[in-house]
Amino acid sequence: MKDKTVDVLALAAHPDDVELCAGGTICTLAQQGYTTAVVDFTRGELGSRGTPEQRQEEAKAASHIMGLADRDNLKLPDGNIENTPATRRRLIERIRRYRPDIVLINAPECRHPDHCAASELAKDALYYSGLRKIETTNANGEVQEPWRPHHILHYMQAVPFEPTFVLDVSDVWAQRIEALQAFESQFYNPDYEPDPDEPETYISNPTFFKWVEARARTYGYRIGATYGEPLLYYQGPVGVRDLPQALSIERPFR
Template identity: 40%
Template sequence: MKLDAIVIAAHPDDAEISVGGTILKLVRSGRKVGIVDVTRGEMGTRGDRATRAAEASAASELMGLAMRANLELPDGRVVATPEAREALAAIFRRYRPEVVLAHHLDDLHPDHIAAGRLARDAWYLSGLARLAAEDGGPPAHRPRRIYHFMSHLAGDPAFVIDVTPVWDEKVRLVSCYASQLEATGPDDDGSHLLFGANVLERMETKARYFGERIGVRYGEPLIHVGPVALEDPLVPG
């Protein structure tokens, strides 16, 4: 099965929070989208492996994903090892996406940085014919583009996706991860979260900010390293 886009996320819920609206728009337009979670999120303060797996399954169904996989790397200890890079490169060769979306390399969470690095390394390696032949699987395939999404830090994006039409769906999507949105008890004040306990509120604030920059209500920013070629200068906006 060939996919149009694959999102690489450090933990279950990272893809949905950062680019859930973009995923929904792609799927609603007939594109086939998959997510590869790098870890199970087992080191998180809230939730456990089983709960987060069930939440990811519910979110995947709501999005209409064509595929969701997990690299099973240790949460909190993600490293772009040669084995991890080649495992992800094999997924790119198998599903042959046109576009990869991954964490930006300038982030505050070490797992996000490592997952972004892992995605970029695998993106490059997936196009090496001899490595593909050595693996014995599908032939080499390097996705045309790799875009990065922002989690904790804001910068100047290459472009912003208008997600206003699917915003309510995105909120329902992220709400599938109830374990991450609700306090576990009286001692859980959300202080483990960098910028406040209300995940949905922070998500909306960020989307409103980037939406305002392109003249819409809600937007999701994406970064691209270097210029993006356009056939028609009238296409954007």
């Protein structure tokens, strides 16, 4: 595979992190004509429900629903995401393959240690990916050119933050929920029959979807939309050339 370019790359500790926390953002970008891809760090093998093989198939289904151009998995150990030269190199290879302008990464703070570890790994790899003296090759053995994205944003997970941006995802809400429910072994799906040894979890309970919707409605309300997804810009400030255009959406509350 030759290195290819996408507009936006989303990085995630587990398959389903993107669908749960930035699914509306990815669907909206695809609808707007931008190319998107996802790199999952682990196969989610420590999950209480389902198997890595199931998660892989679910990720394929969700990718199709969201309109991804590509999806990859680093196959790092679930529950032990380490920020080492070896793991950074594996991620750098993907960053240089996709050469995105914008990258979405895990939240800076979360109840799940993997999410915090993935955030740190992503930030370091995204920086080192721009250094010429770190040499990597693609699948064809060709030397990759250095690449560093222009913008990095955190998507919100369990711990709230004051967002830099809230993206209106109202038009793709049904599509975003369909992508999330493609992970039927993980999230509530009335068509999924768990094995007898699979316990109900916090996220497999149907009330969890009420929380997902409630948070999206809360942030949507703040920008005058039905549903919104919060994003935190990493290492601001954000540069603008046309201030009125950047502020073209009127505030609903003044």
